[in-house]
Amino acid sequence: MMTLMQAAAPLLVLALTVTAMLAALAIRRSFAVTIGIAATGLILATISIPWALAARANPFPSLFNLTPDALGFAGLILLAGLATLILATLYLTRDLPLPREEYPLLLVLATLGAFAMATSAGFITLFLGLETMTIAMIGMIAYPRDRPEAEEAALKYLVLSGMSSAIVLFGIGLAALATGHLTFAPLLAAGPNPIILTALALIGAGAGFKLSVVPFHIWVPDIYAGAPAPSAAYVAVIPKIAVIAVILHLLAMPGSTVSPILASAVGIVAMLSMLVGNLLALMQENLKRVLGYSSIAHLGYLLIALLAAGRIGRAGVIFYIVTYAITVIGAFGVIGVLSRAGSARDADQIDDLRGLFWHRPLLATIMTLILLSLAGIPPAIGFIAKLYIMAAGVSADLRVLTATLVLSSVIGLFYYLRIILVMALKPADRAEAPASVIAIPITGWLTMAGLGALILGFGIAPQSLMTLLHAVFK
Amino acid sequence: MSFPILSLMIWLPLIGAALMFIPQGSDAASARNARWIALWTSLIVLILAAITLVDFNPGIHGFQFTETAAWIPQFHIAYRLGLDGISLFFVALSALLTPIAILASWRETRRVRDYMAAFLLLETMTIGMFSALDFLMFYIFFEAVLIPMYLIIGVWGGERRIHAAIKFFIFTLAGSLPMLLALVWMWHHAGTTDMITLMHTPIPPHIQDWLFIAFLASFGVKAAVWPLHTWLPDAYGEAPLPGTIMLAAVLSKMGAYGFLRFSLPMLPQASAYFAPLMFALGIMGVIYISFAALAQTDMKRMIAYSSVAHMGLIIVGIFTFTVIGIEGALFQMVSHGLVIAALFLCVGILLARGHSLRLDQLGGLATRMPVFAAFLMFFVMANVGLPGTSGFVGEILVMIGAIQINFWVAFLTGTGMILSVMYMLVMVRRVLFDHARSIANAVMSDLSAKEWLMLAPLAILVLGLGFIPSGLTTAFHTAVTDLVHAHVAAMSPLSHLAMAKP
Numbered sequence: 001m002m003t004l005m006q007a008a009a010p011l012l013v014l015a016l017t018v019t020a021m022l023a024a025l026a027i028r029r030s031f032a033v034t035i036g037i038a039a040t041g042l043i044l045a046t047i048s049i050p051w052a053l054a055a056r057a058n059p060f061p062s063l064f065n066l067t068p069d070a071l072g073f074a075g076l077i078l079l080a081g082l083a084t085l086i087l088a089t090l091y092l093t094r095d096l097p098l099p100r101e102e103y104p105l106l107l108v109l110a111t112l113g114a115f116a117m118a119t120s121a122g123f124i125t126l127f128l129g130l131e132t133m134t135i136a137m138i139g140m141i142a143y144p145r146d147r148p149e150a151e152e153a154a155l156k157y158l159v160l161s162g163m164s165s166a167i168v169l170f171g172i173g174l175a176a177l178a179t180g181h182l183t184f185a186p187l188l189a190a191g192p193n194p195i196i197l198t199a200l201a202l203i204g205a206g207a208g209f210k211l212s213v214v215p216f217h218i219w220v221p222d223i224y225a226g227a228p229a230p231s232a233a234y235v236a237v238i239p240k241i242a243v244i245a246v247i248l249h250l251l252a253m254p255g256s257t258v259s260p261i262l263a264s265a266v267g268i269v270a271m272l273s274m275l276v277g278n279l280l281a282l283m284q285e286n287l288k289r290v291l292g293y294s295s296i297a298h299l300g301y302l303l304i305a306l307l308a309a310g311r312i313g314r315a316g317v318i319f320y321i322v323t324y325a326i327t328v329i330g331a332f333g334v335i336g337v338l339s340r341a342g343s344a345r346d347a348d349q350i351d352d353l354r355g356l357f358w359h360r361p362l363l364a365t366i367m368t369l370i371l372l373s374l375a376g377i378p379p380a381i382g383f384i385a386k387l388y389i390m391a392a393g394v395s396a397d398l399r400v401l402t403a404t405l406v407l408s409s410v411i412g413l414f415y416y417l418r419i420i421l422v423m424a425l426k427p428a429d430r431a432e433a434p435a436s437v438i439a440i441p442i443t444g445w446l447t448m449a450g451l452g453a454l455i456l457g458f459g460i461a462p463q464s465l466m467t468l469l470h471a472v473f474k
Numbered sequence: 475m476s477f478p479i480l481s482l483m484i485w486l487p488l489i490g491a492a493l494m495f496i497p498q499g500s501d502a503a504s505a506r507n508a509r510w511i512a513l514w515t516s517l518i519v520l521i522l523a524a525i526t527l528v529d530f531n532p533g534i535h536g537f538q539f540t541e542t543a544a545w546i547p548q549f550h551i552a553y554r555l556g557l558d559g560i561s562l563f564f565v566a567l568s569a570l571l572t573p574i575a576i577l578a579s580w581r582e583t584r585r586v587r588d589y590m591a592a593f594l595l596l597e598t599m600t601i602g603m604f605s606a607l608d609f610l611m612f613y614i615f616f617e618a619v620l621i622p623m624y625l626i627i628g629v630w631g632g633e634r635r636i637h638a639a640i641k642f643f644i645f646t647l648a649g650s651l652p653m654l655l656a657l658v659w660m661w662h663h664a665g666t667t668d669m670i671t672l673m674h675t676p677i678p679p680h681i682q683d684w685l686f687i688a689f690l691a692s693f694g695v696k697a698a699v700w701p702l703h704t705w706l707p708d709a710y711g712e713a714p715l716p717g718t719i720m721l722a723a724v725l726s727k728m729g730a731y732g733f734l735r736f737s738l739p740m741l742p743q744a745s746a747y748f749a750p751l752m753f754a755l756g757i758m759g760v761i762y763i764s765f766a767a768l769a770q771t772d773m774k775r776m777i778a779y780s781s782v783a784h785m786g787l788i789i790v791g792i793f794t795f796t797v798i799g800i801e802g803a804l805f806q807m808v809s810h811g812l813v814i815a816a817l818f819l820c821v822g823i824l825l826a827r828g829h830s831l832r833l834d835q836l837g838g839l840a841t842r843m844p845v846f847a848a849f850l851m852f853f854v855m856a857n858v859g860l861p862g863t864s865g866f867v868g869e870i871l872v873m874i875g876a877i878q879i880n881f882w883v884a885f886l887t888g889t890g891m892i893l894s895v896m897y898m899l900v901m902v903r904r905v906l907f908d909h910a911r912s913i914a915n916a917v918m919s920d921l922s923a924k925e926w927l928m929l930a931p932l933a934i935l936v937l938g939l940g941f942i943p944s945g946l947t948t949a950f951h952t953a954v955t956d957l958v959h960a961h962v963a964a965m966s967p968l969s970h971l972a973m974a975k976p
Contacts, residue, residue: 357588377620377621378618379614383614383617387658390654390658391658391661394655394658395662402655403655410647410651413644413647414640417640420624421636421639421640461545463546463548466548
């Protein structure tokens with residue numbers, strides 16, 4: 001029995017965690033207990049990943065794809081979930097006039113959905129995972145429900161993601177109609193007939209929505225800005241890892257080819273995402289909106305490596321998504337440790353960071369590293385990630401895309417640099433500036449310092465991360 | 475492997491900067507300790523640099539003091555360091571000017587610890603860049619230099635510092651991103667980023683042209699080649715004075731060094747093809763910028779423009795592809811580094827006494843501050859190339875190199891140099907000799923001991939190199955000869971044939 005379930009162990013641990021949390025909530029409401037169960041569950045699931053990697057047999061071959069690659073992405077999802085859980089624990093302080101216990105539950109539930117999605121072997125699991133994740137995330141976005149902007153963001157996300165789910169579902173239906181199956185392989189094996197192409201286009205649009213690439217990006221800034229910081233970090237990172245995992249799985253399947261039309265469509269999407277993301281970020285005064293537009297641009301960069309395919313392209317995609325996860329969680333983490341769910345708004349205006357170098361030099365240094373990483377400047381890890389994308393682009397001879405990458409990176413510099421200088425400005429006289437009065441608990445410092453150390457450490461010694469990724473993703 | 479002296483020189487300032495952040499009670503204590511840590515660290519690096527100068531064997535071909543360690547073996551990227559005759563003096567120049575810049579900022583009172591740490595960080599980056607033998611390492615140091623410099627301008631700069639800092643960062647980084655693309659292409663082509671391997675890897679000529687343009691974008695901005703110089707007057711003008719010294723004396727050399735280290739040996743055909751363009755840009759720089767300098771009303775800006783004009787001369791020297799021209803350019807780079815640093819120090823001395831830098835408000839200092847006036851006059855003369863100073867040797871060598879290639883190139887460059895005499899003398903007349911104007915709160919005391927300590931070594935070096943230029947030229951003669959021979963070999967028709975069929 002143990003060996004039979006070995007490969008599925010992390011998934012089972014996660015499912016059990018959700019059940020345990022529900023049971024604990026039914027007995028007695030305690031924030032500490034729910035957080036404890038959630039953290040233990042996520043940690044146990046992460047620890048069981050190496051054990052699951054060693055498994056020989058897959059207990060649910062028709063539902064889940066438990067290959068090392070999929071489990072690797074699942075591990076990344078778990079770690080990212082854990083990081084956002086820590087941020088959420090700090091963020092949801094006692095002064096929030098609402099029960100706080102459901103937030104960890106929603107977070108673990110969303111992680112379970114993302115896990116299922118990343119390891120899905122067919123459309124059924126894919127769709128169920130997608131919906132579990134999305135619905136739980138809507139709850140996370142709307143959590144501080146007395147903030148009007150959080151409610152508005154959740155409603156927008158509900159409507160738009162409902163629509164994108166419907167589109168995906170329609171695509172899945174068409175695929176099933178054409179092939180008679182709900183698994184991935186027959187769809188790839190079938191020739192280019194109109195129904196299959198339509199199905200692929202519809203499913204692709206759904207993926208584009210979750211990846212937040214142009215032209216499916218309209219929701220991003222509003223929802224990032226309205227959501228509380230830890231939820232924004234979650235929405236910005238975890239669905240994207242899951243979608244990338246599915247795409248890489250599909251691309252790695254035998255018989256999968258990227259037709260030239262599809263490739264040029266993705267190329268145009270990538271180019272527009274890079275330019276639109278970076279250009280619109282220039283005009284923002286809200287840090288979460290900046291991060292929203294910047295994430296659009298970053299996914300555009302990532303699509304270059306995805307298009308380049310080949311060994312270096314694949315490694316580039318994986319390296320980039322890891323970098324993206326660390327950096328973006330770090331960026332929202334800085335907003336998160338300076339804000340509290342109980343206050344009327346998050347400290348998410350660029351002006352809120354004014355003088356951060358003066359009253360919190362360590363946090364400002366970490367934020368500088370994060371911004372350098374987002375801008376792709378050494379010695380931060382973002383530089384190595386961008387180098388990977390360039391190497392993939394050059395070796396696949398994607399000239400126009402690589403040139404656009406360079407051009408849009410220059411545009412990106414403007415807004416990242418401005419934030420660094422705002423932090424170095426003399427603090428304003430406002431004594432009540434939230435960034436200067438909020439006490440940051442030691443766990444907050446440890447998390448932020450840990451993320452900063454990863455950004456700098458992997459930037460200086462990328463070899464360590466490459467070896468790790470190489471060991472997991474063969 | 476022998477004693478890792480280069481690694482020590484690179485990382486010691488970083489360790490020094492880290493030491494400053496150990497909490498030490500009061501702000502005053504931490505500021506005082508930061509000053510002394512910065513000074514001592516940079517002095518130790520200077521001693522180490524002196525050891526490399528003494529130990530360096532000018533007869534050996536190739537690189538010395540080499541160090542290699544694994545870094546990213548999957549991509550054949552390694553931690554490679556080494557010095558040859560070309561890079562030796564740039565490392566020494568960085569090591570010499572950092573303690574001088576730190577001494578010049580002794581009176582800085584705003585956030586002293588961060589300020590000193592930024593200067594030490596800058597030293598790490600510049601020495602690392604000049605001694606890197608791996609292209610990716612070079613690139614990382616090349617870009618990382620921007621971070622401390624950006625903060626130095628943006629935090630401790632003048633009134634319009636934010637504008638100047640962002641302009642500086644974006645110009646230089648926008649320039650170096652094409653180089654990153656070129657780097658990735660070369661890595662893809664040669665399978666490694668080892669610079670020595672890259673120098674011996676032939677590249678098809680039509681690709682070389684693109685790579686050359688990418689390098690020009692990056693090195694041209696850094697060296698402030700006309701018309702890529704527009705960031706420079708703002709950055710030089712707004713940076714705090716010690717920052718301007720590092721920018722003008724060390725950072726501007728990074729671009730010229732890049733041309734020598736990358737463009738010439740790795741892209742010989744393209745370098746030859748684009749040489750007329752480079753001459754044109756260099757000459758435009760010398761002449762146009764000299765006129766711009768004449769129009770300046772601010773002493774600091776006038777010296778800044780003079781610095782750009784000299785970079786034009788250096789570019790002309792490099793692209794003559796003659797031993798004498800390149801040696802002239804190298805000599806000029808070292809000399810210009812010393813002289814421009816001294817001139818900016820003189821500006822700083824006036825600033826410290828509360829003088830305005832506007833030329834129409836200065837005057838008559840020759841009688842009030844005679845020692846200062848003598849030093850300023852001496853360095854101005856060195857800047858315009860008076861025989862007996864190091865400036866003369868560099869200029870004459872470049873001119874000899876240029877005249878071997880093309881009379882008009884030499885003629886126009888020479889014209890530019892005459893213009894430089896004009897504007898420098900205008901400046902001297904205004905500052906030192908015009909009748910004294912109403913100087914409100916300015917102190918008129920002559921040089922202090924600390925100021926002597928900063929200016930005298932520079933003056934001795936400038937004079938010494940002017941009288942004994944062979945001290946410098948023998949050290950880089952082997953490296954430059956090898957460079958020129960390799961270039962000639964690559965340009966011979968036989969190798970052209972070999973290149974045609976890959």
